[in-house]
Amino acid sequence: MPFYDLKSGKTLIINGPASIKLLEGRASILGCPLPQKKQVVIKSWRSRPVYAYEDSKIEYTFGEGGSIEEVDGNTIPDEWLKTIQEIAELDQSILMFMGTSDSGKTSLATLGANIIVGMKKRCIFVDLDIGQSSICPPTTIGYVYLKNPLPDISYVRAESIEAVGYTSPTHIMARHVKAVENLYNNLKEKYSVQNLVIDVDGWINSEGAIHHKKELMKIFNPTHLLIIGDAYPGLQEYCEEYSIGLRELPPPIFVRKRSLEARKKLREMMYERFLRKSVVRTIPVSWVELEYITGENRVYKISQIINKLLVLFAEDKGIVIEEGLEEIYRIYGAGILCHLYDVNYTFSGIGLLTMFNLKKNLLKIYTSFQAQIKRIVLSSLIVSVEGSELFSTPPQALES
Ligand SMILES: Nc1ncnc2c1ncn2[C@@H]1O[C@H](COP(=O)(O)OP(=O)(O)OP(=O)(O)O)[C@@H](O)[C@H]1O
Numbered sequence: 228m229p230f231y232d233l234k235s236g237k238t239l240i241i242n243g244p245a246s247i248k249l250l251e252g253r254a255s256i257l258g259c260p261l262p263q264k265k266q267v268v269i270k271s272w273r274s275r276p277v278y279a280y281e282d283s284k285i286e287y288t289f290g291e292g293g294s295i296e297e298v299d300g301n302t303i304p305d306e307w308l309k310t311i312q313e314i315a316e317l318d319q320s321i322l323m324f325m326g327t328s329d330s331g332k333t334s335l336a337t338l339g340a341n342i343i344v345g346m347k348k349r350c351i352f353v354d355l356d357i358g359q360s361s362i363c364p365p366t367t368i369g370y371v372y373l374k375n376p377l378p379d380i381s382y383v384r385a386e387s388i389e390a391v392g393y394t395s396p397t398h399i400m401a402r403h404v405k406a407v408e409n410l411y412n413n414l415k416e417k418y419s420v421q422n423l424v425i426d427v428d429g430w431i432n433s434e435g436a437i438h439h440k441k442e443l444m445k446i447f448n449p450t451h452l453l454i455i456g457d458a459y460p461g462l463q464e465y466c467e468e469y470s471i472g473l474r475e476l477p478p479p480i481f482v483r484k485r486s487l488e489a490r491k492k493l494r495e496m497m498y499e500r501f502l503r504k505s506v507v508r509t510i511p512v513s514w515v516e517l518e519y520i521t522g523e524n525r526v527y528k529i530s531q532i533i534n535k536l537l538v539l540f541a542e543d544k545g546i547v548i549e550e551g552l553e554e555i556y557r558i559y560g561a562g563i564l565c566h567l568y569d570v571n572y573t574f575s576g577i578g579l580l581t582m583f584n585l586k587k588n589l590l591k592i593y594t595s596f597q598a599q600i601k602r603i604v605l606s607s608l609i610v611s612v613e614g615s616e617l618f619s620t621p622p623q624a625l626e627s
């Protein structure tokens with residue numbers, strides 16, 4: 228197996244799919260010490276910076292598309308490390324982040340969580356990003372109690388999830404905020420909040436976007452807001468008013484920008500992960516409560532929404548669909564992405580609606596959830612059983 232001699236004070240960027248093993252020396256990924264002689268997997272489309280504290284020998288292999296490159300120094304800015312260290316010393320910290328897409332929010336959040344957990348403190352990672360989720364399926368938000376530092380937060384799954392319904396908050400702000408409130412209430416019931424690290428999306432380029440971020444802050448009352456880049460007009464005053472410690476941090480020294488394609492691929496891996504081991508279940512329509520993400524729950528309207536989605540999908544693909552959803556399943560192995568709830572109305576997983584027949588009073592849903600489904604909420608996305616996002620349109624587009 229090839230290995231790399233990484234000198235002390237240098238960084239090795241590993242672009243997945245790859246796997247590494249620390250053979251000698253001392254190194255870490257975003258504050259997570261690399262275990263000796265244990266394999267660490269870096270998934271496709273993800274990259275991880277390995278920083279060497281001592282001269283280190285790192286065994287590596289990579290698959291198609293994977294690579295490694297050495298960078299001088301630590302790609303984590305000193306300001307990041309200092310700020311996180313200082314905050315981690317506090318008795319309680321609620322950290323929120325702000326920055327554009329690919330600015331390094333999730334990496335900074337991972338560093339924060341790893342340093343806090345490394346100090347043997349309780350830390351809960353909250354993922355509010357419905358587009359580039361780390362621990363829950365895209366279109367949902369969730370949290371997980373971290374027991375150990377992790378090279379990549381996406382190694383763990385959320386222990387509690389709330390559905391939102393779309394891959395960007397722009398068209399679905401109120402629903403996102405409501406879901407965040409529910410998630411926070413659920414978290415408070417389960418844990419006495421000590422340290423929260425709250426990852427968010429990179430939608431910050433308008434007043435509406437900043438307003439939305441403020442709504443999220445109102446729910447969590449963060450002790451600190453870490454901004455990568457410059458603060459936005461008015462944010463300083465806002466933070467002063469609510470006693471939030473505002474810190475402006477520089478961007479990471481090295482960033483591998485992800486194309487829209489790469490972002491889509493990352494989402495697809497997450498859908499696939501949460502659809503694994505699924506089967507098709509047939510359920511009478513009248514046995515479940517159906518709803519569309521905008522709140523529409525009249526069955527005939529939902530039927531119209533499904534038809535409209537199929538028309539838009541057919542137009543996009545340049546095909547004619549005659550037999551509805553079943554045809555999509557047969558040809559593309561795909562269905563409408565749904566959120567499923569159990570008898571207690573608790574979110575229980577995602578599924579794909581692959582048949583909806585009101586005459587027969589039957590629907591089919593492809594899901595790994597095995598218990599009784601009480602409620603199904605349809606989204607405006609068509610996703611395949613392998614997780615491919617074949618089509619999506621803003622939710623409101625299907626109601627007109
Ligand atoms: N300190 C760092 N050293 C090396 N690479 C980094 C660092 N910070 C971030 N990156 C890389 O840059 C890319 C973007 O980082 P990250 O996912 O943290 O950004 P983000 O702001 O969360 O993006 P998004 O808006 O998509 O959620 C990733 O590939 C990540 O591995």
Ligand SMILES: [Mg+2]
Nearest residue numbers: 332333356359
């Ligand atoms: Mg992120």
